[in-house]
Amino acid sequence: MAFDPQVVHAKYRAERDKRLVAGRTAIRDLNHDEYVAGYRVDPFTAYTAREGITDDPDVVIVGGGIAGLLAGAHLRKAGVRRIRIVDQAGGIGGTWYWNRYPGVMCDVESYQYLPMLEELDYIPSRRYAYGEEIRLHLQAVADRFDLGSDALFHTGVTQAIWDEDAGRWTVHTDRGDVLSCRYYILAAGILNLMKLPAIPGMDEFAGPAFHTARWDYDFTGGSPGQALTNLGDRVVALIGTGASGLQCLPPLAEAAKHVYVFQRTPSAIGVRGNRPTDDSFAEGLQPGWQKARMDNFQSIMLGRPVDEDLTDDGWTRHYAAVQNPPRHKGMSTEEFMRAAEELDFGIMEQHRQRIDELVHKPDVAAALKPYYRYLCKRPCFHDEYFDAFNRDNVTLIDCPAGIERITEQGPVVGGQQYEVDGIVYATGFEAEVTPLPRRIGHNVIGRGGISLAGKWADGAATLFGMTSHGFPNMFVMPAPGQQSVVTVNYTQLAEFGAEFVAGLVAVLEERGVRVFDINPAAEADWIQQIVDTYVDPSAVLSACTPSRLNNEGDPGGIRARDTNFGRGFGDFFAYRELLQGWLASGDLEGLDLT
Ligand code: NAP
Numbered sequence: 001m002a003f004d005p006q007v008v009h010a011k012y013r014a015e016r017d018k019r020l021v022a023g024r025t026a027i028r029d030l031n032h033d034e035y036v037a038g039y040r041v042d043p044f045t046a047y048t049a050r051e052g053i054t055d056d057p058d059v060v061i062v063g064g065g066i067a068g069l070l071a072g073a074h075l076r077k078a079g080v081r082r083i084r085i086v087d088q089a090g091g092i093g094g095t096w097y098w099n100r101y102p103g104v105m106c107d108v109e110s111y112q113y114l115p116m117l118e119e120l121d122y123i124p125s126r127r128y129a130y131g132e133e134i135r136l137h138l139q140a141v142a143d144r145f146d147l148g149s150d151a152l153f154h155t156g157v158t159q160a161i162w163d164e165d166a167g168r169w170t171v172h173t174d175r176g177d178v179l180s181c182r183y184y185i186l187a188a189g190i191l192n193l194m195k196l197p198a199i200p201g202m203d204e205f206a207g208p209a210f211h212t213a214r215w216d217y218d219f220t221g222g223s224p225g226q227a228l229t230n231l232g233d234r235v236v237a238l239i240g241t242g243a244s245g246l247q248c249l250p251p252l253a254e255a256a257k258h259v260y261v262f263q264r265t266p267s268a269i270g271v272r273g274n275r276p277t278d279d280s281f282a283e284g285l286q287p288g289w290q291k292a293r294m295d296n297f298q299s300i301m302l303g304r305p306v307d308e309d310l311t312d313d314g315w316t317r318h319y320a321a322v323q324n325p326p327r328h329k330g331m332s333t334e335e336f337m338r339a340a341e342e343l344d345f346g347i348m349e350q351h352r353q354r355i356d357e358l359v360h361k362p363d364v365a366a367a368l369k370p371y372y373r374y375l376c377k378r379p380c381f382h383d384e385y386f387d388a389f390n391r392d393n394v395t396l397i398d399c400p401a402g403i404e405r406i407t408e409q410g411p412v413v414g415g416q417q418y419e420v421d422g423i424v425y426a427t428g429f430e431a432e433v434t435p436l437p438r439r440i441g442h443n444v445i446g447r448g449g450i451s452l453a454g455k456w457a458d459g460a461a462t463l464f465g466m467t468s469h470g471f472p473n474m475f476v477m478p479a480p481g482q483q484s485v486v487t488v489n490y491t492q493l494a495e496f497g498a499e500f501v502a503g504l505v506a507v508l509e510e511r512g513v514r515v516f517d518i519n520p521a522a523e524a525d526w527i528q529q530i531v532d533t534y535v536d537p538s539a540v541l542s543a544c545t546p547s548r549l550n551n552e553g554d555p556g557g558i559r560a561r562d563t564n565f566g567r568g569f570g571d572f573f574a575y576r577e578l579l580q581g582w583l584a585s586g587d588l589e590g591l592d593l594t
Contacts, residue, residue, distance in 0.1 A: 001352075003345045005338070009543070015371040016545045016553075018400035019265055025552045026198040027430075031441065035203045036196055039425075043214050044100065045090025047154050052176025057082035057150070060171050060181040062157055062440065064147070065094015067477035067494040068187035069138055070115055073145040074502035079509075084179060085151040086171070092142045092151070095191045096135040100224045101212040101244060101426075102251035104131035105274070107381055108489045109311050111281075112294045115491050116141055123282050128274045132224045152177060160184055161445045162472060167515045167594070169473065183505060187477040188440045190490075193430035197239075201405040209423035212244040219422050220255070228255035234421040235260070237411050239403065241267055243378065245426030246385040252424070253388040260418050261389075262397045262411060265545055266370040267380040268351045270314035274383070294492045298572050301488055314381050315488055318347050322374045323569075344373050358386035367398040376544035431548035432480040433562060436460065446471040447517070459561025462518075463526045463590055464579055466497060469518040475501045481562045483530050485570025496576055503583050508593075515594040522590025533567045534560040 001008070028036045058080050061068045064087040072083050089097040106113050110124035114137045117123065122140070125133060142148040156174045163170050169184040171177075194211045202209070210216040217223055221230030228251060235258040238245055246267060252259050286292075299306045300316045303324025309316050325340035352369045359365035368386065370377075388394050399413045406412065410420035430439070437444070437453035444452035447470045455461055455470060462468050465484025466475050478484035478497040487493040508516055538555040546553030564570030582589065 001349065003342050005341065008341075008345060012372050012543065012545075015400075016543070019546050020553050021401045023198075024402060024546060028196040028198050030194060030196060039194065039196055039209075039211055039214060041214065042090045042154065043210075043216060043218070044097070045154070047090070050175060052173070052178070053152075054178045055084065056168075056180040057084045058181060059083045059183045059185060060160075060169065060179050061085045061185040061187055063087060063094060063187035063189060063192075063477075064089065064092045064142070064151060064153075065096070065187065065189045065192075066115060066138065066491055067189060067479075067497065068094065068185070069141050069145075069147060070491075070494050070498035071185050071187055071475075071477060071501055072147040073116065073141060074498040075505060076145045076147075078502040078506040080502075080505065083147060083150065084181070085147055086155050086157055086173060086177075086179075087151065087153055088156045090153050091139070092148055093135040093138045094189050095213075096131055096138055098213040099131055099191075099244070100135075101131075101215040101248045101424075102220070102222065102224065102228060103247040103249075104212075104224070104244070105129065105247060106131070106134060107243065108315070108491075109297070109313065110134075110277075112290065112297055112311070112489050113491050115495055116144075117290050118287065120144060123277055126274055126276055128272065130225060157440075157442045159443045159445065162447055162474075164447065167473070182473055184444075184474045185477065185501065186436070186440055186444075186475070188436075190432050190439070190479050191429045193434060193439060195428045195430055196425055197402070197427050199403050199406050199411075201407055204408050205406050205410065205423060206408045207410075207420065207422045209425065212240075212248060212424060212426045213429075216422075220252075222255070228252065231256040233257050235410075235419065237262060237418060237420040237423045238426060239411070239423065240426030240428065241265070242426065242428055243267070243380050244428065245424075246380055246382050248424065248426060249388050249394070250384040253391055253394045256393065258393045258395070259388075260395050260397050260411070260420060262399055262403055262413065263367070264399060264402050265377065265547070266368050267377060268348060268370045268374055269354075269380045269382050269385060270318060270351060271354075272381040272383040273313060294489060294495075297489060298487060298492060302571065302573065304573075314379065318374065319379060319488070322347060341373075344375075347374050348372075355386060360390045364389050364396050367396055372545040373540075373543070375549070376541075377547040377549060428548070431551070432486075433548075433551060433558060435562070436476065436479075436482060444471065444474070446474075459559040461523060461527060461561070463523045464500075464582075465565065466500065467518050469520050469523045472515045472517040477501075480564065480569075483526065483561070483563070483565060485564050485566065485572045485575045487569075487572050493572070496572075496579075500579050500583065507583070507586070507588070511593075513593045516588075517592045517594075519590050519592050525590075527561060530563060530565060531560045533565075534563050535567050536560075537568075 064085045110129035159172045161170045168180045171179040194213050208219045220228040222228040236256045237260045239262045241263045296310045300320045355365045355368050403411045410418045460483050462483045465478050465482050480486040541550035541555035544550045551557045565575045
């Protein structure tokens with residue numbers, strides 16, 4: 001395809017429209033729907049009954065993933081003694097605890113994504129780490145800072161209530177625990193709510209069916225990183241072709257009698273280029289190298305000049321380029337927009353050509369090609385996915401409007417029944433725009449009985465995206481769509497958020513502050529800043545194929561308050577500088593202290 005805007009627009013629009021169908025966004029309620037409740041069960045750690053405990057730690061952290069662990073680690077460094085992590089999982093790791101599907105790997109370079117490499121004196125084994133290595137590393141972080149021994153696993157918080165007289169939070173759990181703490185930290189992450197589509201008839205399916213975040217190794221055989229040994233005579237349906245689905249296809253294809261891949265929208269899948277870490281990698285690394293590497297990556301993502309691209313992958317080459325198209329002097333807005341679109345088109349063409357090179361059957365190659373602008377969906381990277389479609393035991397079922405229904409035998413598309421022995425739902429997670437109160441899944445009741453859900457009903461209300469008036473001594477770890485910033489390498493944001501929280505707690509302790517709250521005027525100013533810099537992306541995003549990034553085709557439904565500091569994905573460096581300066585000044589401006 002040559003770049004003819006009219007032709008390209010028409011093609012992209014037609015592809016989008018095939019997918020903008022009624023019922024597209026319908027999902028099952030995993031918390032209240034009895035049938036699908038089973039999808040939440042932890043297949044990795046046996047649940048053991050225990051008595052509820054009563055305790056008064058200094059800090060309770062909800063979530064033992066990267067953000068919660070880093071908050072705990074930095075608080076430990078700041079001298080906090082009693083920390084209790086509470087998590088529904090059976091162990092440490094958050095998303096890396098749950099996502100143990102075969103082939104699971106992080107798309108962000110391991111040397112930046114695995115936290116605290118210098119403290120733990122650890123160099124990841126590969127450029128992009130597999131999930132098990134990440135999970136074990138996070139366990140090592142927990143061990144180093146003794147965050148596991150007091151943690152309450154397989155435990156969900158049911159309610160947290162601010163106790164004005166005590167100046168503490170009272171946290172209740174579904175195990176009957178009652179924890180009284182000075183500081184309450186919400187670190188639920190953004191991939192904690194599995195999304196299970198509501199496909200008519202799915203409850204009738206006779207075989208095992210599970211989400212990628214609860215992989216059923218009893219059905220498939222094998223274990224993370226090992227061949228799947230039970231699938232030789234089994235036919236499997238794989239629903240979903242995002243980052244998770246495409247990673248688990250090659251191992252499934254290797255092992256199963258047959259795999260039907262149900263694709264609603266093709267992903268743009270760039271080169272992965274994974275490789276073992278070079279022996280020479282660690283040579284000459286100076287103290288502070290990991291932070292410097294993260295900053296180098298982040299600079300490129302924000303379009304800032306760097307001497308060298310230390311990462312040099314699809315994120316820095318494609319994503320950063322599309323995100324920051326060049327604006328030459330004297331260019332009109334129209335010229336700029338057109339040049340940006342042409343650049344985007346060129347990159348998408350490279351992705352489409354790659355498919356022609358790798359997939360032997362032309363009709364399959366055609367169906368695998370993504371037709372939308374690069375940032376309409378979260379880009380993916382893989383080197384073995386396309387080759388799986390050259391196998392006789394893999395069939396692509398292209399279903400832009402989704403799966404019609406599921407019967408006792410399996411999925412039905414275009415009236416055709418696909419008989420399968422098991423179904424893998426690689427259907428993702430609730431989007432970043434899911435409001436925090438829903439994401440954390442419990443009531444947080446602050447001063448005067450106000451609930452966080454009530455206060456945030458019209459959108460996030462924070463100072464710095466991490467604190468909220470009326471919820472004293474409480475922190476929310478920074479996350480997308482919550483008035484902080486977005487970073488492709490989430491670890492960088494989590495690490496900074498953890499440093500900030502620990503830094504502030506240290507200052508408060510030093511000054512003998514018992515309770516801090518956010519001054520309403522300071523909060524209102526922060527919200528206003530977010531709202532004032534928000535640029536409604538509806539015009540661009542509505543031309544996109546529906547995805548979680550454009551609110552499934554309804555970008556107008558994104559609320560200005562649920563966005564980021566510094567417009568768009570936000571400006572990490574400006575945000576960090578501002579918060580570091582605020583903390584260093586020692587004025588604690590915007591806080592009301594008791
Ligand atoms: P995802 O990107 O949201 O993909 C979900 C897939 O399920 C999409 O292909 C979607 O189609 C499909 N789907 C949903 N409902 C369907 C239905 N009713 N019928 C047919 N298909 C349906 O989820 P994910 O792959 O789990 O990834 C989620 C996020 O997790 C990623 O964006 C990334 O942030 C993170 N992640 C990262 C890695 C990594 O670093 N390697 C790996 C896994 C996950 P549509 O595209 O049409 O919606």
